[in-house]
Amino acid sequence: MRQGLLWLSERQGMFNFVRRNGLARRFASRFVAGESIDEGVTAALELSRRGTTASLDLLGESVTAEGEAVKARDQYLQMLDRMAASSVEVNVSVKLTQMGLDIGEDLCYANMVHILDRAKALRGFVRLDMEGSAYTQRTLDFFRDRLFDSYGAHCGVVIQSMLRRSEKDVEDLNAMGARVRLCKGAYLEPPAVAFPDKGDVDRSYLRLMERLLTAGNYPGLATHDETIIARALELVRRESIGPDRFEFQMLYGVRRDLQDRLRHGGHRVRVYIPFGTQWYPYLMRRLAERPANIAFLLGNVVRESVPRR
Numbered sequence: 096m097r098q099g100l101l102w103l104s105e106r107q108g109m110f111n112f113v114r115r116n117g118l119a120r121r122f123a124s125r126f127v128a129g130e131s132i133d134e135g136v137t138a139a140l141e142l143s144r145r146g147t148t149a150s151l152d153l154l155g156e157s158v159t160a161e162g163e164a165v166k167a168r169d170q171y172l173q174m175l176d177r178m179a180a181s182s183v184e185v186n187v188s189v190k191l192t193q194m195g196l197d198i199g200e201d202l203c204y205a206n207m208v209h210i211l212d213r214a215k216a217l218r219g220f221v222r223l224d225m226e227g228s229a230y231t232q233r234t235l236d237f238f239r240d241r242l243f244d245s246y247g248a249h250c251g252v253v254i255q256s257m258l259r260r261s262e263k264d265v266e267d268l269n270a271m272g273a274r275v276r277l278c279k280g281a282y283l284e285p286p287a288v289a290f291p292d293k294g295d296v297d298r299s300y301l302r303l304m305e306r307l308l309t310a311g312n313y314p315g316l317a318t319h320d321e322t323i324i325a326r327a328l329e330l331v332r333r334e335s336i337g338p339d340r341f342e343f344q345m346l347y348g349v350r351r352d353l354q355d356r357l358r359h360g361g362h363r364v365r366v367y368i369p370f371g372t373q374w375y376p377y378l379m380r381r382l383a384e385r386p387a388n389i390a391f392l393l394g395n396v397v398r399e400s401v402p403r404r
């Protein structure tokens with residue numbers, strides 16, 4: 096099931112079909128804050144009123160035309176300005192393929208410099224989301240060789256515990272003092288590069304989390320896994336790691352109860368808020384993570400197709 100959904104997430108024809116479907120759009124609204132910058136910033140503002148910070152993500156990836164990458168960059172610049180104007184902490188997440196990495200590294204770099212200069216001026220932060228494993232090395236090299244020296248305090252990367260290579264990557268990033276978000280990984284990967292067994296992915300998460308909490312620079316623990324979160328809380332208590340030295344991160348629309356519980360317990364929580372018209376691959380990855388969401392979707396289809404009396 097998971098593999099099938101991840102495969103479908105890469106089919107453009109399916110996206111065109113789904114985007115026209117009102118029901119799918121309504122379902123997507125559970126995980127996506129809307130299609131416009133206004134809607135994204137409004138969602139961030141609502142969270143900030145509840146004491147939760149946000150990272151705003153303009154949905155889009157695998158851009159193949161320069162004009163599209165430049166348009167996405169300009170939207171990011173607007174997002175940064177709008178967040179600052181709304182007194183919301185300035186924090187965005189961006190995919191390098193959305194900035195043109197597949198077209199050319201120089202184009203991608205030029206776009207990222209615009210975004211990072213603006214973020215720096217606004218004392219904000221830009222997270223480079225991690226994409227499929229074909230991009231891991233390129234993303235980490237790009238970050239280390241082209242961005243870190245000038246923008247290290249305003250820019251960070253993501254490590255996926257499902258990848259076999261991640262232990263070494265975390266050590267290298269800790270040695271640099273880079274800011275890392277740790278997640279399990281949302282992409283379909285071959286067993287040669289990723290652990291096929293979920294138990295191994297979770298154990299890897301725990302090992303990497305410990306290294307980041309004890310030797311890293313303000314890690315972001317991105318997970319909704321209560322067992323892992325409980326282990327994180329145990330570890331920080333044992334090692335006297337204050338709540339200002341790390342943050343929990345969760346996805347918009349997922350486990351709001353847990354977000355509130357952690358916040359009430361004095362922990363920092365950041366919510367990743369995706370918005371934009373390109374919501375289909377993102378939605379499919381969320382369905383793949385929790386097939387119960389499909390039952391929810393189908394339940395709605397059935398309810399809406401039965402005539403009401």
Ligand SMILES: Cc1cc2nc3c(=O)[nH]c(=O)nc-3n(C[C@H](O)[C@H](O)[C@H](O)COP(=O)(O)OP(=O)(O)OC[C@H]3O[C@@H](n4cnc5c(N)ncnc54)[C@H](O)[C@@H]3O)c2cc1C
Pocket residue numbers: 223224225226253255278279280281282317318319320321344345346349350366367380381382384385388
């Ligand atoms: C802030 C943030 C940023 C991320 N950035 C990236 C990235 O850059 N690259 C990348 O590859 N992946 C990214 N991810 C996705 C991540 O890799 C996982 O796919 C996703 O978080 C689910 O894993 P989990 O740790 O919650 O654990 P899981 O074991 O998948 O889930 C644990 C529990 O969380 C709940 N849950 C998880 N997902 C859902 C859902 N969709 N709907 C409802 N309940 C759910 C369920 O109760 C489940 O039992 C990010 C995730 C977060 C939270």
